[in-house]
Amino acid sequence: MLNFTAIDVETANSDRGSVCAVGLALVRDSQLVRTVEWHVRPPTGVDQFDARNVGIHGITPDMVRTAATWGESLEEISSLSEQHPLVAFNAAFDKSVVTKASALVGMEPLANPFHCALKLSRRLMTLDQYKLPLVASELGLAPFSHHNAGSDAGTCAKVVLALSEIHDLRTVDSLWVPASSSARSKTQPGPTAFSKANRAALADLPQPNPNADPNHPFFGRQVIITGDLESYSRWDAAEAIAHVGGVNGKGVTKKTAFLVVGDGRTHDRIALESGTTKERKAAAYIDAGQKIQVLTESEFIALAAAPIVQELRVSTTDFQSSEVTAEEPMSEKTGAENDGTWLHERELQAPLAEVSVPHLLPNSSPVPAALGDSPTTAVIADSPVETQVPKTEQLKRRVSYTPNENLRPRSKPKVSSSFVGWLLLFGVVAVVSYLLAR
Template sequence: MRFAAIDVETANADLSSICQVGVAFFQDGKQVDSWSSLVDPEDEFDGFNVLIHGIDERAVVGAPKWPAVAAEIHVLVTGSVVACHTPFDRAATTLACDKYGLQPFDCRWLDTARVVRRAWPEKFSTTGYGLRKVAKFLGIDFKHHDALEDARAAGEVLCRASAHAGLTVDDWCARVLRPIDPTSDQPITRNGSAEGPLFGNVAVFTGSLTIPRREAADLAARAGCDVAASVTKITTLLIVGDQDISKLNGKSKSSKHLKAEDLIGQGCSIRVLRESDFQSIVVAQAVHG
């Protein structure tokens, strides 16, 4: 249960114009450290942004520029889970790195707004998932629009959601890729493109995938596969999440996987593929035609 939370403020509407960044570090549900810095964005300050966060040109005189700040953050977050509330802070750091020709941070990002939507699905559906509203509901006091304070609040939100749902940070990384209400997820079917390299195949997905099931179905359909909800005698491809296919005990395999193996034993032509191998095939075909 260790992770970092990050937040940035920008000088203007350009997300790459970062003028302040804050990083809060959490261990076992408590903040254990923090780091923050003003940043010289080498850009103009818009009066509207200044009104929000109070940082202007005078405040960043002598402050480091983004390449120096990014180098410090790289050391702090590489290989870690990094939380942020909504995707804007992640996008801002990536765009700032692009601006200076730097590599983006090597970490696993976790959007705490997506976490909130799953931890309390009915609470904010009509009022929005802004950090101030969520923090007020959870009793988290903070100074909004100060980067370090916002980072701390986002981290606290993740800690509260973990305690509420009984999920670890790693669990949340997987959970946010699934529907808000997984029990209401309807079977996903698609008709394959006749121009796709795998046209004529009937594909079925099973197990925990690295991308949302609907995206996987769209990918298969573009490659030419009809996508079905269940394994039958006309199934030709069973695409299994990498973690699931590595399980050796037959009882741990999904019902779809076991049915496919039974049909294969009856003479049906069904190929079982890992998700990563399937994606490699589709990408290679898309590149080379």
């Protein structure tokens, strides 16, 4: 029988320790018996609320003023989960939040083993992307309130129970086994269940648009993606790259110019040497002198998804280099190393420091997530302005930027049409004269 506790946490900002909500779903004897959720006061020092996070989950500072501390929350989680394993959808994130928040308040993290329902879904299902709402829908589960901690935890538990029933895997140990294990059920698909982009041969990937602007940074250059993106399926991302003239690939090579790192990671949480196979390979090429620019998802969107970009400016000095740095921080931290002048971005959403939380919640209704399946919602300074752009339309639009005039190819000198006419007339007269003389 299945015994586990599904857990979901929300954070106030990009710091993993800034937990502001917890949801638990208790599964005992293969039955979902209880779902609970509560707000949390983030630990001191990481308790500021960023506009992007508030826009995703709708939790504001006022909502957590009298909430439980993380220390109290950790004790409650331990009591409710007992000795049973914890399960999260993208467990790497939730486990890191629990660990970081615990360290900030001087407590030991939970000793319960963590299992990942996202990895389980990837192994047992064949989808183009594996976001929780899509996985739940594919399994026939009821709609739920995404980014509500209790609702997400409950749906995570239901996903595990559904996959357990479909594949006749009745224990935690039988669900989370290595892909090569002999314990896999005969009805359980093997590790070939990947997305459309992963299954496609290199020649079948979206090909570069020959009519794309040659001044676009991706034009004619190989762009490789590692990890899951929140905003695109792998195939949609490949189409976006090709649309602006970029070259898709299956892995990092000597031709790679950009590596897009997904899984919600920002530059301060990317360590190529200890990352995915593609990241480690990129690190080796970089050490050997190759110029490969690492992009976060928000930086990739800024280049590939025009609707959320207002202006891009490319300088003449760094355009030929693969080294990309940012003039101003984007919605995610870009790190102190970004002191160059290659890219200047202005999003429709004002810098987070300039956006006050109340403006994000007009009439107390949470703003939809800017990077989810719903249309994009942009908030400019003091007044909420919604700009709704369907994702399919985003893929059709080209990135909007102001190219440096020095980068444009020089136009060829124009030849006067009258001169050409006289030249043709002279040729005709000469031919006629020659024929008459014979």
